[in-house]
Amino acid sequence: MSSTPLQSQQITFTRFIAAITIVFFHFGGDLEYINNPIFLPIKQYGNLGVSYFFLISGVIMSLVYSNKVKLSKAFFRDFYIIRLSRVYPIYLFSLIVVIFFTKYFWRSQLDLSEILFSVFLIQSWVPGKELTLNFPGWSLSVEIFFYLFFPFLILFFRKIGNRKTYMVSFIIWFITQGVFICYFTEGSHLLYNPIMHSGTFIIGAAFGIFLKSNADRLTFIPPNIWAVLLIISTLSFVAIIYNAPAWLALSHNGLLSPLFLIITMSLCLDRKSIGRAFKIPLAVFLGNISYGIYIYQYPVKIFTSYINDKFGLRNWNAYHFYYFLVMLLIVASLSFIVLESPIRDRVKKLINYT
Template sequence: MRIEQLTFTRYVAALTVVFFHYGMTVFPANVPWVNPVLAAGPIAVSYFYVLSGFIMAIAYYRPEQPQQAFATRRYWWARIARIYPVYLLALLLMIAAKYQTVGSEPLTVALSVSMLQAWIPGYPITLNTPGWSLSVEAFFYLCFPLLILLVKRYPLSNLTLAAGILWLVTQLGHGILLNTEAYAPRGLLHDFIFYNPLMHLNTFMIGFIAGAWLRTGRLNRFSAPLINISGLLLVSVLIIGLLISRKTLIDASGIAFDYTNGLIAPLFLLFIVLLALNTGKISQCLQHKWLVLLGEASFSLYILQKPLHGIYEKLMPIAINPHGALHFYVFVVLLTISALCSYWFFEAPARRWLNNFVNRTP
């Protein structure tokens, strides 16, 4: 079951990460009320996690076949094939770029190669910065067989309640820790709050539960055109409004909070479910082959952005102002082309080869 209208949203979310890292000062990201939306990169990672849980439930959960055994070996190799080849390529490029210093930091390299860097405060954003989110995703993959087992043994309503409690506890814990005197930006507590996989599990969980509900057919009522379109419009307005007003809300309440650990993930989830159930012009437009292709290439775009930006900075002629909009948008175009090439000639072939190798007939 493929829901291709969701695929392009991954490219849009990945672009907000690129804006956050390299385009904060260019138009239109330099417009105060546009910046929180266009450069919402860290918050977009939460969207990725919700979408990941949702899509994996769609792919693996079979409510009509509750006794079917979970193909564990095939699952693990499929997950490795999905993320590790391009992840390793980006990491090797960063190691090559830092070869003079990385030799004195074997633990940094070991944690990144093993995808454990997000677990250890002080190490999440070493080497290839976006890689921390893949370290978190790898933890979700470890948890997933257990989630499949639970969803087969217990009623979905009970698991929905558990996912809701986990989301609430995570948000309370995030808020309390962020407002303690011990918290300091870029400190060890900061690394735990913002990067540790346990602080993001709630987003993957609610996505997984929603995907399981969709598989049962119980959410089909939301495909009715009037409900679906009005719901998509309302949720989109709420998400944009909350992104724009975050600083105002913090100033008014005097309480520090952030959206990066899933605070607005339920709204992301509603958007994903409604878009997945849409059967009208919106989904038809988003299913265009070029938009789907950009979405498929978004993983390469996301994970390769840092090493490719380093190469771009060294090779780009000095005639282009390195702080100007043209410099940034040329990079975005070249990064997108590079991501497409990576997807066509490396990511997809490597994935096929690994899956075929594992699934070959003895």
């Protein structure tokens, strides 16, 4: 294993881009210009940001934990506590907000089973319950599934060696894509099933091991090469979504992972130009609040819609959308500063984690 540091911090800002794209995908459909050919891909394929999240989660977790995983109760305890402390508190808070509005402002009946599925983050595991209550939470349910098997995955990879790791992870990804493509139907549970997304996460984890193992050799390549590769791969992605080939409709569960991995590697290794720009404090901060942007999008939309209704502003036009977007950024920023960072630091201190 190489000790050469990879600039994984440069990936952080891409999470912000993905989160904002998903928000436009969910709630920007009524904007007048969204049907313009320039913006239409956001409306149609903004959900690709979720599969990107899963891929990046695998890459980052592998970079951080691949040398730390141990077959011990202490490690497993600390790992699960750390991971849950990062995502669960504000997820639960956002869920409570949605339940409150559903019960006391919409006067709608609540299904106890849906509440329990959501509280225990298993809604994506149950067909027909994936999008209950705070519907973006389905992806957190998938992420929890990844957390459960990640330490075992790394131990398995360590046992079989790097070359077999790359081969096995590609085969798993290929199989999950094949099953999804063969059996996909509109609204199918396969869109949200954790197993169908596991190939994306696993190939990301294997790629993290590849980056870490080959950091010395990769960082020896001139940075400008990585900048050029980043531009080419990004333009390739843009060309794909604007040309919208028929198979792109089947890309929700990670079909574009190889291209995303090239973009990720280029960003990690581009120590100048674009990579440097992605490391500025503002870009890193926006990346850090991306989880809040994602998980609070529906509660904030509910709240701003309620305010609009209260004052008779019922049309969800561009003005209201951007008001909602600004409010979402403020809430996500405050959440990161007041809740996420303090909770994370406190938990690490309590379990003496380094």
